[in-house]
Structures are given as C-alpha cells and as structure tokens.
Amino acid sequence: MNRYQEECITLALAGNPNSGKTSIFNNLTGAKQHVGNWPGVTVEKKEGTFSRDGHNFRVVDLPGTYSLTAYSMDEVIARDFIMSEKPDVVVSILDASNLERNLYLAVQILELNANIVIALNMIDTAETMGIKIDAQYLSELLGVPVVATVASRNNGMDRLVATVLDTTRGVRDKKRIQVYYGKETEKEIERLVGKIENNAELKERYVPRWLAIKLIENDSNIIENVRAAKNGNDIADDAEFARGNIRSTLGEDPEIVIADMRYGFISGLCREVVSRTNIDRRTASDRADAVLANRVLGFPIFLGLMWLTFQLTFTIGTPPMEWLGALFNWMSVILSQALGDTLLSSLIVDGVIGGVGGVVSFLPNILLLFLGISLLEDSGYMARAAFIMDRIMHRIGLHGKSFIPMVIGFGCNVPAIMATRTLDNPKDRLITILITPLMSCGARLPVYILLTGAFFSPAVSGHIIFSLYLIGILMAVIMAKVFRRFLFQGELTPFVMELPPYRIPTLKSVLLHIWERAWMYVKKAGTIILAISVIVWFLMTFPRNFDGKNELQVKIESTHAQIAAMTGNSETPAASPEFTELQTRLEQLEGRMARESLEKSFAGKIGSFIEPAFRPIGFDLKATISIIPAFLAKELVVSTLGTVYSIGDADAKSKTLRERIRKDPNFNPLTAYVLMLFTLLTVPCVATIGIIKKETNSWIWPAFSVAYQSTLAWTVCFIVYQTGRLLGIGI
Ligand code: BGO
Numbered sequence: 048m049n050r051y052q053e054e055c056i057t058l059a060l061a062g063n064p065n066s067g068k069t070s071i072f073n074n075l076t077g078a079k080q081h082v083g084n085w086p087g088v089t090v091e092k093k094e095g096t097f098s099r100d101g102h103n104f105r106v107v108d109l110p111g112t113y114s115l116t117a118y119s120m121d122e123v124i125a126r127d128f129i130m131s132e133k134p135d136v137v138v139s140i141l142d143a144s145n146l147e148r149n150l151y152l153a154v155q156i157l158e159l160n161a162n163i164v165i166a167l168n169m170i171d172t173a174e175t176m177g178i179k180i181d182a183q184y185l186s187e188l189l190g191v192p193v194v195a196t197v198a199s200r201n202n203g204m205d206r207l208v209a210t211v212l213d214t215t216r217g218v219r220d221k222k223r224i225q226v227y228y229g230k231e232t233e234k235e236i237e238r239l240v241g242k243i244e245n246n247a248e249l250k251e252r253y254v255p256r257w258l259a260i261k262l263i264e265n266d267s268n269i270i271e272n273v274r275a276a277k278n279g280n281d282i283a284d285d286a287e288f289a290r291g292n293i294r295s296t297l298g299e300d301p302e303i304v305i306a307d308m309r310y311g312f313i314s315g316l317c318r319e320v321v322s323r324t325n326i327d328r329r330t331a332s333d334r335a336d337a338v339l340a341n342r343v344l345g346f347p348i349f350l351g352l353m354w355l356t357f358q359l360t361f362t363i364g365t366p367p368m369e370w371l372g373a374l375f376n377w378m379s380v381i382l383s384q385a386l387g388d389t390l391l392s393s394l395i396v397d398g399v400i401g402g403v404g405g406v407v408s409f410l411p412n413i414l415l416l417f418l419g420i421s422l423l424e425d426s427g428y429m430a431r432a433a434f435i436m437d438r439i440m441h442r443i444g445l446h447g448k449s450f451i452p453m454v455i456g457f458g459c460n461v462p463a464i465m466a467t468r469t470l471d472n473p474k475d476r477l478i479t480i481l482i483t484p485l486m487s488c489g490a491r492l493p494v495y496i497l498l499t500g501a502f503f504s505p506a507v508s509g510h511i512i513f514s515l516y517l518i519g520i521l522m523a524v525i526m527a528k529v530f531r532r533f534l535f536q537g538e539l540t541p542f543v544m545e546l547p548p549y550r551i552p553t554l555k556s557v558l559l560h561i562w563e564r565a566w567m568y569v570k571k572a573g574t575i576i577l578a579i580s581v582i583v584w585f586l587m588t589f590p591r592n593f594d595g596k597n598e599l600q601v602k603i604e605s606t607h608a609q610i611a612a613m614t615g616n617s618e619t620p621a622a623s624p625e626f627t628e629l630q631t632r633l634e635q636l637e638g639r640m641a642r643e644s645l646e647k648s649f650a651g652k653i654g655s656f657i658e659p660a661f662r663p664i665g666f667d668l669k670a671t672i673s674i675i676p677a678f679l680a681k682e683l684v685v686s687t688l689g690t691v692y693s694i695g696d697a698d699a700k701s702k703t704l705r706e707r708i709r710k711d712p713n714f715n716p717l718t719a720y721v722l723m724l725f726t727l728l729t730v731p732c733v734a735t736i737g738i739i740k741k742e743t744n745s746w747i748w749p750a751f752s753v754a755y756q757s758t759l760a761w762t763v764c765f766i767v768y769q770t771g772r773l774l775g776i777g778i
Pocket of ligand 1: 062063064065066067068069070071111168169170171172196197198199200
C-alpha cells in the first residue's frame with residue numbers, strides 16, 4: 048500500500064448488475080480509472096480516484112452480483128473484499144425500480160457489519176413506473192444513510208459523497224437493523240455465535256453472527272476456511288448438527304429457511320416504504336395478505352381466529368376434561384373407602400387428588416390451546432397479526448412487533464417475555480415486558496373453565512372466556528399508554544416487520560411445541576402444584592381439634608343414623624318429604640362444620656386476616672384463600688379451591704368440584720366472574736417474575752410489576768363487582 052492509499056478513503060461500490068454501478072463509478076472518478084484483474088483470477092477489477100473538499104478517495108468497483116453466496120466467483124470476490132480489505136465505506140447501489148430484489152444483496156452487506164451508504168438509484172425510472180419510495184423512512188428502518196440518485200444524469204452525486212464523508216467521520220448514530228431468522232434458526236445461530244466467539248482466529252477474521260449464518264447456509268467456501276482454522280473442525284461439525292436440527296424441525300433446508308426469512312424481512316420493509324399505483328406480479332402469499340393483512344378486514348379476521356381458537360379449546364376440550372375429572376373422582380371414592388376417615392385419606396384425597404387432579408384434568412384444554420397458538424405461529428400468520436396491529440399499537444406508543452410477544456403470552460408469559468428480545472429499543476422492550484403478563488396465559492384457563500362451567504350455560508361459556516382474553520389485551524393497551532406517557536417518554540424507533548411467506552406447519556414442529564408444553568404442564572402439576580397442594584392441605588387441616596366430639600359432630604352423626612334407618616326401612620320412600628328434609632338438614636350441618644373447621648385452621652386464620660381487603664370485591668373466606676397461592680402458579684387457584692371444597696365435605700367425593708362450588712351460597716355468576724378477572728390481572732406468577740428479573744437485569748421491574756398488577760387487579764375487580772351489584776347481577 049502506498050502513501051496515497053493510506054491517506055485516502057476507500058470506497059467500494061456494490062450492487063446488482065445494471066443497477067447503475069458503472070454510471071456512478073464514472074460520475075465519481077471521471078477519467079482517473081484503471082482496469083486490472085482481481086488477484087489470482089481473470090475477473091476484471093476497476094479502480095479509480097477522485098478528490099473532494101481536501102479528501103482523496105479511492106473507488107473500487109466490485110463485481111455486480113445479486114447475492115453474497117459462494118456459488119459464483121464474483122460473489123466470493125465481492126464479499127472477501129468487504130471482509131478482509133475492510134473499505135471505509137461500501138456504497139450499496141439499489142435499482143429503485145426493482146427494490147425488493149436489489150435489497151437482497153444490501154441486507155447481506157449489512158450483515159457483514161460494513162459501513163454502508165445506500166445509493167437509491169434510478170428513482171426516475173421508478174417514478175415513471177408508478178413506484179414511490181420513502182427514502183427517509185427506508186434509512187430510518189435500516190439504520191443506514193440513503194441517498195436518492197439518478198446516475199445517468201449525474202444527479203445526487205454531491206450528496207452521495209458528502210454522506211460518505213459523514214459516515215467515515217462519525218460514529219454510526221442509528222441502530223442497525225438485524226434480520227430475525229425465526230425462533231428455531233436463531234437458537235442455532237446464537238449457539239454457534241457462542242462457539243465462534245471462543246475461537247480467537249475465527250473471531251478475528253469474521254463477524255461471528257455472519258459466519259454462523261453462512262455455516263447454517265452451508266456455504267462451501269466458508270466451511271472450508273473454518274475447517275482450516277485452529278479448532279475449526281468442531282465448529283463446522285456443530286454447524287452440520289445445527290443444520291440437521293433446523294431441517295428436522297422445520298422440514299425445510301436451512302438455506303431455504305434463511306432465504307425465506309430474508310425475503311420476508313425485505314417484503315415487510317418494502318410494504319412500509321414503497322407505495323405503488325400499479326400492482327403487477329403477485330405471489331400466493333401476496334394474494335393471501337391482500338385479505339389477511341388488509342387494513343380493514345385484517346382486524347376482524349384476527350379477532351375471529353382468536354375467538355375460534357378459544358372456542359375450540361373450550362368445546363372440544365370439555366368432554367375429555369370431564370372424563371379425566373370423573374376418573375379422579377372415582378379414584379377419590381375408592382381411596383376414601385379403602386382408607387376410611389383417616390388423616391392419610393384426607394391428605395391423599397383432599398390434598399393430592401383434590402389439588403393435583405383438579406389441575407391435571409385441564410390438560411386436554413391446554414393441549415388444544417397450544418395447538419392453536421402453534422398453528423398461528425408456524426404458519427406465518429402471527430407476523431400478519433403484528434402487521435395488522437401496527438397502526439393500533441402505534442397509537443399506544445408501541446410497534447406491531449410488540450404484539451407478537453403478547454400473543455405468545457396467551458400460551459405462557461415466560462417465553463413471551465423472552466420473545467421481547469427482538470425489540471431493539473430498550474424502552475419499547477421494557478413496556479412490552481411490563482404489559483405481557485396481562486395476557487391471559489394457559490395457566491389461567493383451568494380457572495376460567497372451572498368457574499364458567501359452574502355458573503354459565505355452555506352456550507355462553509365460550510364468550511365469557513373470550514371476554515377475559517379481550518380484557519387482558521385492553522388492560523395491556525391502557526397500561527402501555529400510561530407507561531409511555533409517564534415512565535418511558537420518547538420517540539418510536541422505526542423498524543421493519545418481517546412478512547415471511549405463509550407455510551404449512553410441519554407435523555413435527557407442531558407436535559414438538561405441543562409436547563414441550565404438555566410435558567411442562569404435567570411436570571408443574573407433579574412438582575410445584577403437588578408441593579403447594581400438600582402445604583395448603585396442611586394449613587387447612589391443622590390445628591386439629593382433639594377435645595373429643597363437639598355438639599355439631601354429634602348432631603351430624605345422629606342425622607346420618609336417622610337417614611340410614613330410613614333407607615333401611617322400605618315403608619318410608621326415599622323421595623318422601625321427611626327424607627328430603629333430613630338430607631337438607633345434613634347438608635346444612637356439614638356446611639357449618641366445614642366452615643367452622645376452615646375458620647379454625649391456619650389457612651383460615653391467614654385468610655380471615657386478609658379477607659376484609661377482598662370483601663369489597665365480593666370474595667368470601669374460601670375465595671380469598673384460593674387466590675393467595677396464585678402468585679406461585681395461577682393453576683393453584685383451581686387446586687386450592689379443590690382442597691377448600693373437599694375438606695370437611697363428607698359428600699364431596701361423589702360430587703365434582705364444579706357442583707360443589709355451584710352449591711355454595713356465597714358464590715354466584717358475578718363473584719365467579721370477578722374471581723376470574725382477579726386471576727387474570729393479579730401479580731405475575733413466580734416464573735414470570737423470575738424471567739422479568741433476568742431480562743431486565745434488575746429487581747426494580749419485577750417489584751414494579753407486582754405492585755402495579757395487584758393494584759390494577761383490585762381496582763378493576765372493585766369496579767366490576769360494585770357495578771354488577773348495583774345492576775342487581777348475582778343478588
Ligand atoms: C445504458 N436512471 C436511468 N433512467 N438510467 C440509469 C440510471 C438512472 O438513475 N443509472 C444508470 N442508468 P450501468 P451496472 C443504456 O447503458 O451503470 C442506465 O451494470 C444504453 N446503453 O445509463 O451500466 C445506464 O454497471 C442504451 O444504460 O449499470 C445504463 O450496474 C440505451 O442504466 C443502464 C439506454 O447502468 C445500466 C440505456 C447502450
């Protein structure tokens with residue numbers, strides 16, 4: 048390298064053939080050009096120089112290519128030059144009349160982490176074709192400068208050079224966009240990046256993320272170089288393993304998955320910045336999007352699909368849920384008969400089966416819910432949902448992209464909060480993290496199904512459950528607006544929403560998602576729910592009264608004896624008024640007995656202490672006790688209700704929990720709805736609190752979540768309960 052080369056700014060021109068590269072090269076360098084060959088090959092290399100404002104520039108014209116793969120010599124030359132010679136600036140020339148195809152190369156140059164300025168050339172041709180491009184917005188979305196040019200008329204060259212100079216002088220002030228390749232692929236990329244970063248030689252030579260993507264794309268040239276590096280074989284083998292994982296999960300070659308996601312990203316980008324007066328070539332995906340991502344139809348279609356998902360979860364899931372419930376009841380009856388009226392029997396029947404069995408019965412519903420969510424995600428529809436919601440989300444100071452974690456939150460809030468990582472802006476991300484726990488996750492579903500089943504007819508139960516999901520979204524929207532206004536003020540950073548092509552989800556990926564969730568649910572039931580159920584049983588059973596039989600017990604026993612005598616006596620029919628009266632009396636006595644023993648227990652004492660705070664929202668002692676463990680896991684509301692209603696109810700084993708709750712005079716449709724609402728809005732479960740701490744790296748935000756959600760839950764429930772009472776509902 049001579050002195051001139053050291054002091055001058057090296058500028059590489061990259062672009063598709065016929066994008067106007069030669070024209071720009073000629074405009075900049077004039078006669079100062081020389082033509083040679085690229086080292087070792089017979090591909091022509093053009094170089095030129097020029098000076099502007101006291102700066103010397105060296106311009107290298109890279110071969111015209113459509114991509115940066117290893118398939119052609121031209122592409123390898125172009126990428127090797129950018130990677131190893133590290134030009135000060137790469138000018139990526141795009142033919143504006145064919146933006147979508149031209150961006151494919153530009154996005155790959157971006158991934159090489161080069162300093163890049165985009166020359167949006169041929170805007171004259173684009174305009175005559177009825178294509179308008181918002182260059183400013185394109186620049187904001189990509190996070191790189193964009194200069195509009197008409198190279199054939201030498202227009203825009205001064206601005207181009209000035210922008211190149213600014214880029215060499217200044218730091219990058221905008222956050223670079225990064226293409227998101229989908230959950231499965233990103234997982235593999237992240238793993239490979241970790242390995243590459245531990246390899247000094249490769250880390251020095253390549254941008255780790257770019258290298259990981261190339262390895263997953265099976266780039267022969269890169270694989271050869273990696274294998275030649277010290278300890279590179281391990282990484283190349285690992286990449287092969289990653290490719291296998293992606294292929295078997297998504298049923299597609301990884302290079303196709305990557306190309307599809309890249310095109311999806313570009314397609315979303317073009318939808319944002321290009322407006323056309325004449326639409327010509329349209330793919331099947333485009334045609335589907337004309338309806339599904341339509342500005343007017345999109346939203347009702349989205350609501351309809353969500354409604355269908357929850358409706359199917361409820362209607363198809365109910366019969367198997369009832370079979371499982373009946374199975375646990377049968378087990379309770381058999382075990383109580385075998386073990387008699389002992390403490391062990393109470394522990395197993397009331398504590399374990401009442402608690403864990405109650406939760407496990409809802410497994411069919413949970414599986415259906417995850418089937419629905421997984422189909423929406425894997426088919427590519429979720430990206431459209433985010434797109435449709437973009438305008439609405441902008442009104443609350445968020446992007447449509449924040450909507451994806453929110454929808455994932457319908458399944459489980461923990462992965463949903465992890466999914467906020469795709470949001471670059473820390474403020475947008477924090478707001479999304481804070482509102483995601485308001486999305487009604489799968490763990491709340493058993494509570495809804497139990498209580499709607501007890502108090503609402505099957506015809507309206509689906510609507511009641513759907514209303515809770517909508518209230519979750521509504522509260523999230525309101526809170527996002529509040530947080531944006533009072534806590535995280537600031538401008539929205541624009542970014543692209545990918546629109547990957549629609550796919551038919553593979554059976555394997557859908558089954559894998561469902562299996563993962565089912566296993567987690569059963570594991571949760573067998574560990575945390577089991578442990579807490581036993582603790583709850585203990586707190587409800589002790590301290591025991593060992594002072595011998597009290598008056599109430601004596602009365603119950605004598606009523607039992609009278610009923611037994613009557614059933615033995617064939618002259619008194621079972622349906623006689625005396626018989627019915629005795630039975631009612633027995634039920635009342637047992638109800639009193641259950642209430643008294645619950646009040647005397649540890650749980651009763653804790654519940655009685657906090658009950659006054661919940662009375663204004665309609666909760667009695669049983670409801671109050673049932674919501675205390677909800678912060679550990681929301682299903683615990685069901686298991687605790689199972690234990691509360693099982694203990695002390697002699698007849699409990701032959702009745703379902705639904706029937707027992709329905710008969711409780713303190714419960715009515717209004718209190719049931721308020722209890723569901725409270726379960727929806729109250730503090731996030733411990734797993735969610737843990738992930739908020741991990742993702743925000745602070746205890747402030749989990750503490751804040753707990754504080755604001757408990758206040759919100761109480762306030763909303765108070766309004767609903769008191770309004771309901773005023774309207775005479777449930778009185
Ligand atoms: C011919 N606008 C318009 N309208 N045309 C442009 C622009 C622009 O902004 N920029 C370039 N062109 P190259 P690569 C031609 O040569 O620079 C034209 O491959 C012709 N040639 O003038 O060569 C440019 O280096 C006869 O057009 O691109 C050129 O990237 C009739 O786009 C072509 C009409 O530019 C390709 C045009 C004999």
